[in-house]
Amino acid sequence: MGITHRTLVVSTTVVMTALVAVTGAGLHWSRSLASFRQSPKELVDEVWQVIDREYVDATFNGNDWRAVRREFLSRNYSNTEDAYKAAREMLEKLNDPYTRFMDPEQFKSMQIETSGELTGVGITITQDEKTKEITVVSPIEGSPAAEIGLMAKDVILRIDGKSTKGMDINQAVSMIRGPVNTKVRLTIQRGGQVMNFEVTRARIEIHPVRYSVRQTPQGPVGYIRLVTFSSNAAAEMRSAIRDLEKQGVQGYVLDVRSNPGGLLFASAEIARMFLQQGDIVSTVNRQGEADRLRAGRGFLTNKPMVVLIDGGSASASEILAGALQDNNRAVLIGTKTFGKGLVQSVQPVGEGSGIAVTIAKYFTPSGRDINKKGIEPDIEVKLTEQQREQLTREDIATDKDPQFMRAIAVLNERILAEQQRSAQSVQPSRALR
Template sequence: MVITRSGLVLGATAVTLTTIAVTGLGIHSQGQALFKESPKELIDEVWQVINRQYVDGTFNKLDWPAVRREYLNKSYSDKQQAYKSIREMLKKLGDPYTRFMDPEEFKNLQVDTSGELTGIGIQIGLDEKTKKLTVIAPIEDTPAAKAGILAKDVITKINGKSTEGMDTNQAVSLIRGTAGTAVNLTILRNAQEKQFNITRAKIEIHPVEYSQKQTPAGNLGYIRLKQFSANAGKEMQQAITNLENKQVAGYVLDLRNNPGGLLFSSVEIARMWISNGTIVSTKGRLTNGRFAEEQREVANARALTNKPLVVLVDKGSASASEILSGALQDNKRAVIVGSQTFGKGLVQSVRPLDDGSGMAVTIAKYYTPNNRDINKHGIDPDVKVELTTAQREQLWLKQRDKIATLQDPQFAKAVEVIGKEIAQKGNSRAEKN
């Protein structure tokens, strides 16, 4: 597998409730005409994609050719019947993240290269353990974040409709809508239900914010990375370059509540911090009980700085955030501070189908440089600083001006840790002299 700049996303559970997209993949009008004549063509197209690409070569211990025969032997009078059969067929894989999207649902998953999104600004998925519809993370400064939605919130109702047994596509269909209209979410948090009435909006997201901070550890560069979008690498490069020109002594990279994004973006940004070593390996189809390594991404000796680095993570740090923090941790390039991350270690390919619908297919798992599989577990910080739900609500919802100050417990610990790192590096330099 070649990791490209489009079509591959991390955290296969994630669906962003905004307008996203897949580029570099064509939809063929000829196929649309063919579909009108035979819905079975689409069913077979989906079967073939799974047969070639799905990460589990045992297909959840199914006789996959027999599944094909079963669904092609049925009669279909319209495309809705075909869509229903496709969903049934994919459900047999036992993977809620390999999913089918009808044309309208697929439009909701289109890459918008301008960076302008329409929605409420959350990423959702089915929790792998509970199968409940769960918030992976709200995107900062979006309607969902401002309303008070938090990572790991369980969505129990959408506009009063229960989400029990609902897949992410169905949830997206209910939550999405025109800018200016509202959606009501019932959230379960710490065994208590809360109601959130959220107005949809057009959202322009700049993934990187940065500043200098005068701290007890000295003049530090603070960089907050909100998500791994197509332009995150460019903005990160600008942030590091500008802070280097200001002679900062070290960096705090904040990945808290970063739900992830594009695989290439995480690799691109890791190379700005790591001069040598592996960043991530992806391992595809399971054959004879073993994953074959398909791709290993390495540093390219072009790091922009070698100054001390501390990375902040929490339960809202998922997928691409975990690739970056795992690479920095395993290469001993940074100290990870905060709480255990979300635990998304899957890679999806999102592709269109011939009738304008689409599908997301789990094609690989990713592993950290030390060959750690973090799926369902996450990254364990080097220095654990847990916040209670009350503390998280206070910091992220009520007192956002305290984020990345000494009144932010995780940031305060990061400053303490990086102070020691800076002092140790200074002592090492003095000894060499």
């Protein structure tokens, strides 16, 4: 049985700290919110039941899940805050940073993010499963965090002077986000260097797709930068490709560097625009294969293309890149991707709270499990630490961007080869004498 279209989220973290929200438009509402008043203990039990019913790991990370229920229901809870704390404590037993409880404020923030009304500093964070370090996945392009110089892989050591050691990701989110025009101080570690940033929170408008025509020796090519897989990403991508086709581009550079992911079905829709046929991704839950998404509709172009990836390309970005690579549709250029191959369902619990639960793993068309491994580029182009720091937003996709310049060179080679094949195929056959 296929997984419902509106349930699946593939992002490096459910919580987008800068956005006071999570990546996950298109939620599956299992019941009406606030339809009845719950006791704190009932909320804890409801969270337990969601995990018992849907969690991807049937061993529950080696826990006797029924014993866990007995343990938590034997406690007394005097208020909802006690229940929230217990729900988070229970989920910690799964040792899964992507399965987490959201109180009403956090859950409402997630819904705000999906509507496009965003405020914050503009970073996506995750928590390392082993070290528990709070780490930047990527800054949102054009956000205060990006403008001030925060980068993927930065480890957040302190927030407004408070150490993040022992802090869970929800605490970090609460401390980083805040009203527009207020400031937050972040102390980060980048390699062996410790740095301090003061970031002013702002209202952030995200357009997932930006595109332009670039002139090259082999003719005009389309450059498309995809920054997130939101609910409107596929529509914007479709419009961009159609416009670029009208302008006569000979090929495409698709840039998903520092794209932390988003909606599973957005990545599948975009893959279909470039793939005439073939598998895109398969999802596997604890009962076995749950769904397999294939190309076959929405196809827009078969022109040569390259895809730019890096360590901030995660989840939905990896689904798209993996599909194009496994189907021999595009050349991947850059560095290894983040390595997040899990799918979450986000749903309401209690009176206004929510839970994100890992319900499946996903695999590329060739059957690759990229979780914690990432996708290797076909052509590796690394940036030095100095190059990364010097590469400003204005320098992206210019001659100051080594990865982009390599992409243009490779794309020109592919366009030339395609032009030569086309010329040979249309040559008239010579009459026999």
